[in-house]
Amino acid sequence: MKNLKCMFVFMMMTVVSSLTYGQETLKMFVKENKVPCQGVAPMECLQVKYDNKNDWQFFYDHIEGFNFEKGNRYEIMVIRTKRQGTIPADASSYEYKLKSIISKTPVNQVKGIYDTKMILTRLNGKVISTGNVYLTINEDTGTINGKSGCNNFGAKFTKLSSKNQIKIGSSYGTLMACNEESMKLEQEFTNAIKDKTFKIVKKNNKIQFKNLKNKVIMEFSIPTQNDVWSFIAKNNWKLIMLENVGQDYGRASIKFDPAEKRVSGNSGCNNFFGTYTLSGNDHILFNGLGSTRMACLDKEVAKTEQKMLSFLSDKDLRFDVAEQTLNFYLGDKLVMMFGTVK
CATH class of the missing domain: 2.40.128.270 (Lipocalin)
Incomplete structure (x- = not known):
């Protein structure tokens, strides 16, 4: 019986050890605004530091469960986990998950020439x-x-x-x-x-x-919303990244008609169409999406189509425009990136 108890304790310790391997809890300070940075393509990054005395640094990753709101400085606890197995070349070695928000402090933004593209x-x-x-x-x-x-x-x-x-x-x-x-x-x-x-x-x-x-x-x-949407409307946008995976997604693309508030495109296999509404300067909600019903024989194309249509279906997305990319975020996670078609 004593040997059985020792074996049980050993097994439990092994399980706990395997669950916590490569995992640590960190305190992180998050600045109140994002800045342009270069990841897989031009994007905007959070600015963070792990010690309040250090300089701010770009943060290229996603923090699961953390919904960043511009104009607020955060002190948060995150769980950082080392990724296992083969890691894609364009992916981070770590995954981050919000544990708790210690503080969220509104910061008076300097209007005019600072923190503005x-x-x-x-x-x-x-x-x-x-x-x-x-x-x-x-x-x-x-x-x-x-x-x-x-x-x-x-x-x-x-x-x-x-x-x-x-x-x-x-x-x-x-x-x-x-x-x-x-x-x-x-x-x-x-x-x-x-x-x-x-x-x-x-x-x-x-x-x-x-x-x-x-x-x-x-x-x-300083670009106005009219400038932004004029730029978006004049381009055809090809999907180049989906859920942090950058690759050629074939026919997957999107096109906007700001005058009629209509959207159309291809989700990889089928054509889609619908309308959209804007909220503030950087939020968009796609409505009443419909599509053709061709069968996707390629499993990867079908998977792309399912994900893309899911993100475009009644979800409040934030968007921004870089020089040649149109980016969509769900919360603070970059979920789709489109590039201009020349």
Whole structure:
């Protein structure tokens, strides 16, 4: 009997050990706004730190059960678990799950030039219409992040005592090669901001960067909802990522008609159609979705279709637009990413 009891205790310890292997509980601080970052494709990332004294860092993953609300700073406990088995090249080594929210504190956002995506429209007196140069100024971290024409870039900046004056340090970024026009624009933009001091002036939807002689060096625009939907409407969007798996999804695509609030596309096998309604600036609800009824003989295509239609059926999704991607989130989880079809 004694041996049986010892064996039982040993077995229980083994079970508990296997359940908790590779798992730990962490305290995490989450900043009140997201910033542009580069994952599988251009996206927006949470900013987090694990010690309140450290610098903020990009967080590319999803925290299960955590519904981030912009404008609030969080202190949370999360359970981080090491993934087992073969991990896809574009996936994280860990899974994160919310354990508890310790605090949620509203933060007064600085309105105007900070924490706002700006798209370059004029540089050294020349009109820029590519949309390939944009940035966000993060006041809290003293950093500027965005795209400089071809590559993603970042730079540190210092606020000066004069109102809305900043000094930008040397920039750093990725090292991709693009077409000659893009590279030329990137070089001119990089030279314009590197180690320069600017007075920043906001005029309605325009942001001007002036030098100390009051000359406008750069002008940016803040996209309005009309701008966003005009961009969405003029493009056909092909599914390139579904539930964090990036691949070629064949015919799966989506198209919008903002004038009629109609949506159509293909879910991999069948065509679909319906309507949608908007809530605020970044939430969308698809309504009354219908589709053709062809049989999907390919099991993977059928699986894609089922998932895609599920996300498009009466769920409150958040969306955002990067340079070439249209992204949909369920809660804080990126569930679908579409790329422009050229």
